[in-house]
Amino acid sequence: MKINENTSLEGQRVVLVPYNAEHVPRYHEWMKSPELQQLTASEPLTLEQEYDMQKSWREDDDKCTFIILDKQRWTDTSVEEEQCMVGDVNIFLTDPTDPSLAELEIMIAEPSYRGKGIGKEVTRMMMCYGVTKLGVKKFQAKIGLDNQVSIAMFKKLDFQEVSVCKVFKEVTLEMTVDESVRTRLLEDMADMKERDYRQTCSDRREPVS
Numbered sequence: 001m002k003i004n005e006n007t008s009l010e011g012q013r014v015v016l017v018p019y020n021a022e023h024v025p026r027y028h029e030w031m032k033s034p035e036l037q038q039l040t041a042s043e044p045l046t047l048e049q050e051y052d053m054q055k056s057w058r059e060d061d062d063k064c065t066f067i068i069l070d071k072q073r074w075t076d077t078s079v080e081e082e083q084c085m086v087g088d089v090n091i092f093l094t095d096p097t098d099p100s101l102a103e104l105e106i107m108i109a110e111p112s113y114r115g116k117g118i119g120k121e122v123t124r125m126m127m128c129y130g131v132t133k134l135g136v137k138k139f140q141a142k143i144g145l146d147n148q149v150s151i152a153m154f155k156k157l158d159f160q161e162v163s164v165c166k167v168f169k170e171v172t173l174e175m176t177v178d179e180s181v182r183t184r185l186l187e188d189m190a191d192m193k194e195r196d197y198r199q200t201c202s203d204r205r206e207p208v209s
């Protein structure tokens with residue numbers, strides 16, 4: 001999606017930046033992990049296919065992707081952005097007849113960053129972005145039945161289980177964004193800062209002395 005190509009979102013522990021070609025090698029390394037392939041129901045790709053995927057995530061109107069960075073590491077301008085990568089988060093507009101319906105996916109790829117509240121923070125940030133910038137009114141998460149951590153996280157965020165597909169061994173959780181959900185989300189995310197990604201990159205290259 002082009003809408004976020006110059007957007008960075010700053011939370012408490014993370015910064016979300018658009019998925020660029022420079023992020024692909026690390027992303028490709030992550031996705032060699034059989035554990036991550038299983039948890040995210042992904043097929044292994046060649047490096048070339050991964051670049052094509054990044055391009056389609058960037059350009060297709062129905063996909064919005066951010067890379068999750070460790071904010072503390074990223075604040076240190078001597079650390080390359082690729083070395084700050086922790087995972088990714090996506091919104092997919094799955095129904096061409098209903099652009100207000102969004103599927104959410106999140107991956108904290110680096111195991112040492114899991115279980116520290118980052119998944120919840122990033123999911124809320126992405127929901128806030130989806131509601132305010134993309135006009136999302138309903139979020140869905142489709143999760144493998146074995147992925148108890150992810151199921152627990154979405155339930156903790158007040159998603160409700162709506163169906164179980166035994167064939168695909170996955171559960172669908174949903175959250176409808178009514179006025180009270182929207183208000184709470186915006187309140188919770190009041191500290192989130194949106195910046196111009198090009199500006200933040202140039203600030204990193206030429207830090208203010």
Ligand SMILES: CC(C)(COP(=O)(O)OP(=O)(O)OC[C@H]1O[C@@H](n2cnc3c(N)ncnc32)[C@H](O)[C@@H]1OP(=O)(O)O)[C@@H](O)C(=O)NCCC(=O)NCCS
Binds near residue numbers: 118
């Ligand atoms: C699933 C995932 C996104 C959760 O993110 P996270 O940063 O590890 O989770 P958080 O620390 O924010 O915890 C969120 C909630 O998940 C649950 N949770 C986290 N770790 C858990 C664990 N080890 N066991 C059980 N529940 C757990 C808890 O309910 C927690 O809320 P609480 O801390 O208020 O009790 C992350 O673990 C991940 O990306 N795993 C690998 C890829 C994956 O499974 N992606 C999802 C595909 S659908």
